[in-house]
Amino acid sequence: MRILKFGGTSVGSEDAIRKVLKLISRKREEGRIQVVVSAFRGVTNTLQQMVEEASDGNQTYRDQLKAIEDRHIEIVRKLIGVKEQSTVLTELKVLLNELDDVLHGVSLTHELTARTRDFVLGFGERLSAYIISKALKSSGVEAEYVDAREMIVTNDDFGNARVLIAKTYENIRRRLGKSDTVGVITGFISSTENGETTTLGRGGSDYTASLVGAALNAEAIEIWTDVEGIMTADPRKVGRHLPIGSLSYEEAMELSHFGAEVIYPPTIHPAMEMAIPIYIKNTFKPGEKGTVITKEAQIVKSSVKGISSIDNVTLITLKGSGMVGVSGFAARIFTALADAKVNIIMITQASSEHTVCFAVLPDQASRAMQALGTHFRRELEEGVIDEIKEEPNCSIVAAVGEGMKRTPGISGRFFRSLGRNGINVRAIAQGSSERNISVVVKNNDLAKTLNTIHDAFFLSEIKSVNLFLIGIGLIGSKLLELFQRQADLLYEKHNIELKLCGIANSRNYMIKEEGMPFTGWPDRLESEGTPMSLNAFLEEADELNLPNSLFIDCTASEEVSDFYPEVMKANFSLVTANKKANSGPLKRYQELQELALEYNVMYLYETNVGAGLPVVKTLKEQVLAGDEITRIEGVLSGTLSYIFNTYNGEIPFSEVVKGALQKGYTEPDPREDLNGMDVARKLLILAREAGFEVEMSDLVIENLVPEPAREADSIDSFFEKLADFDDDFKKKYDEAASKGHRLCYIARYEKGEATVGLEEIDADHPFSGLSGSDNIIAFHTMHYRDTPLVVKGPGAGAEVTAGGILADILRISNVPAFSNKIV
Ligand SMILES: NC(=O)C1=CN([C@@H]2O[C@H](COP(=O)(O)OP(=O)(O)OC[C@H]3O[C@@H](n4cnc5c(N)ncnc54)[C@H](O)[C@@H]3O)[C@@H](O)[C@H]2O)C=CC1
Ligand SMILES: N[C@@H](CC=O)C(=O)O
Secondary structure, eight states, rough: OEEEEEEETTSHHHHHHHHHHHHHHHHHHHSSSSEOOOSTTTTTHHHHHHHHHHHTTOOOOHHHHHHHHHHHHHHHHHHSSSSHHHHHHHHHHHHHHHHHHHHHHHHHHHHOOOHHHHHTTTTHOOOOOOOOHHHHTHHHHOOOOOOOOGGOEEEEEEEOOBHHHHHHHHHHHHHHHHHHHHHHSSSSSEEEEEEOEOOOOOOHHHHHHHHHHHHHTTTTTEEEEEESSSSSOOOOTTTTTOBBBEEEEEHHHHHHHOOOSSSOOGGGHHHHHHHHOEEEETTTOTSSOOOEESOOOOOOTTTTTEEEEEEEEEEEEEGGGTTTTTTTTTHHHHHHHHHHHHHOEEEEEOTTEEEEEEEEEEHHHHHHHHHHHHHHHHHHHHHSSOEEEEEEEEEEEEEEEETTOOTTTTHHHHHHHHHHHHHHEEEEEEEEEESSSEEEGGGGGHHHHHHHHHHHHHTTEEEEEEEEEESHHHHHHHHHHHHHHHHHHHHHHHHHEEEEEEEEEEEEEEEEEEOOSSTTTTHHHHHOEEEEEHHHHHHHHTTTTOSEEEEOOOOHHHHTTTTHHHHHHHOOEEOOOOTTTTTSSSSHHHHHHHHHHHTTOOOOOOGGTTTSSHHHHHHHHHTTTTOOOEEEEEEOOHHHHHHHEEEEEEEOOOHHHHHHHHOOOOOTTTTHTSSSSHHHHHHHHHHHHTTTTOOOOEEOOOOOOOOOHHHOOOHHOOOOOOOOHHHEEEEEEEEHHHHOOEEEEEEEEETEEEEEEEEETTTTSTTTOOOEEEEEEEEESSSEEEESSEEEOOOOOHHHHHHHHHHHHHHHHGGGGOOOOOO
């Protein structure tokens, strides 16, 4: 004997019911079956609404009654043969008249008791089971309508009645034990010993099936629904959920208690007692495997089977030194709450015994507060309890799995992933069964928490990095090209999914949770974007609540770099090519380092010096390894390097500068290179990274921009004015050349002295062999005393810079090859 249960979604339409009829008929051919059905999709909710409206004296319930009648009649006409239709329709009319009478009574008396509500709600299943039994008969299957109220006996706790098991099992066995006919049983409803209709709680049809299965010692209980079994997380909240193949009864109980809605929690118990497997299958894809719930847990590699949540709970905390070491305190708390009919969902108590904290449903919170306030009035007055605090808008998230037992590292991974994503945990509980770790977080962190934990356990192989890019000029566009080129390889070889969730330039921005293509910008931003506002961009990005979220700054804007503190405080890691933040006031530089630590975010800016060259990383590593930096010396500008490596006195100097701009070496405004500011910024950053407290005003900077060109109001006019000085630059060049020297713009920091400026160097100088946009940085340190540690290579250009930014992103994403996280 197998028990098949079909939920509302499986009997939601004519098409769906046809599928159900086919399935039942096929299953019947394989052996004896009993069928439990829910009301047609949405009917119970409508009945609930109707009875509330009637009790308010509102006559609109009549329209809804008419709609229910029409819907059921239509199904009868479509699924039942013409000959049988009139009998079925007559019976249907009798049922609906009975419903109408009750509702009319409620509307006249304006009185709605829990008893009446249960009676009204039961009509959904009475109608559906009756129609389906007749439709089965009409299609040739020997079937009969079975009213569960004849069998399932409960106490009179209307709305959520408790089943009297022994009596119920006896009734079921007597009614169905020997039957060969397919009984189509009303789910959800039951009756008291006096024959009054009760209900088993919303979702109670699953429970009906389990009771019938246990009473008849069925070989299996099949719950047919509209999803492919129980998922690793709620599909509405976690996009990358996966189906769970099997669960133990205990795991299923834990998951269903914590909100996995596919199965109604009380369902497990009767099946478990009789060791009957429960299959959860999709009516619309019967070929899919689904989930099986059995005695034995199958241990999976991740140890965790599923992540579940109870959204919106209130956390109540009792605090006071008077509770320490006093026996019976906890008992008093729980007795007070039990007397007030408050259900405690989760409890934690610190071993100091100074606080007890527990979660309850919001609609029970004020009852709980009142009960505790009254019960502990004396202790509150005497100061034995300092306060009873209520914190609404919280959620509980639980990771569940039999394999968590005695497996070290599970909670480590769990909490590490939360910490990394800046999620604050309000309370923690782990049962001694070790099958469940639960945390309480604020409601607005729920989606992020679920996704973070889910990814940590199930998708550790594939990790989404959610990118929010600001600035799509030269560097930003090249970075997008690189994303496009590397995305597949990163996904396939390194399990990293680059997801562009936000993009902005100075005019517009766009945010999309599901991600956006890497191509088509900035045109798409122009036509579809929202006018840019940093606050709005961050706010919307934050609202997405995505784990592994990363801001990338590819602007040269101080407005953007001034915004970094807000970005970090919102728990976004940050990668920047923009040097403005780190070369601004020392206080700002230090604040950013501290904020990154405080908010547990990563802040990487390798491209601030030497573009894609590993300069900052190398310096950080030296400092962390205890080395002491004594002198920093180098050619830090790709632009100036290119200019003086290329200029030979033949082509006009201003044309060579233009060449640097065209090759993408310069800052958006090339005067920033020529005036030494870009080099000064880089030297300042290196000195700070080396541990020196330096301000920009401490630097001596040689400005190569001739006075008249400094204030030019556009880049074109700057070049025009610069051309007037071509001869002066030629003179400088010739002078050096006449001595066998060349010109080189050098940055130097030693013993608090920082200079950047143009120097003549001879052919033996270590910097004389540079070509193209080469940078060279020599670190003289205690460890590298005789010969400096040197980093050399192209130090500007869109390609190398984009590569450097992507390397920072991958470092943050923990790609093994980049896992040395020096921040
Ligand atoms: N060219 C190179 O070799 C290297 C450049 N960098 C740095 O890369 C950064 C970007 O340089 P480019 O791409 O050449 O600049 P760009 O001028 O071509 O592009 C800047 C982008 O930032 C956007 N933007 C400017 N202000 C904004 C604001 N307030 N809000 C939103 N968006 C804003 C612009 O709309 C544009 O999309 C600069 O900080 C530069 O120092 C770093 C290393 C090497
Ligand atoms: N304009 C800069 C680009 C890199 O930071 C340079 O020329 O070095």
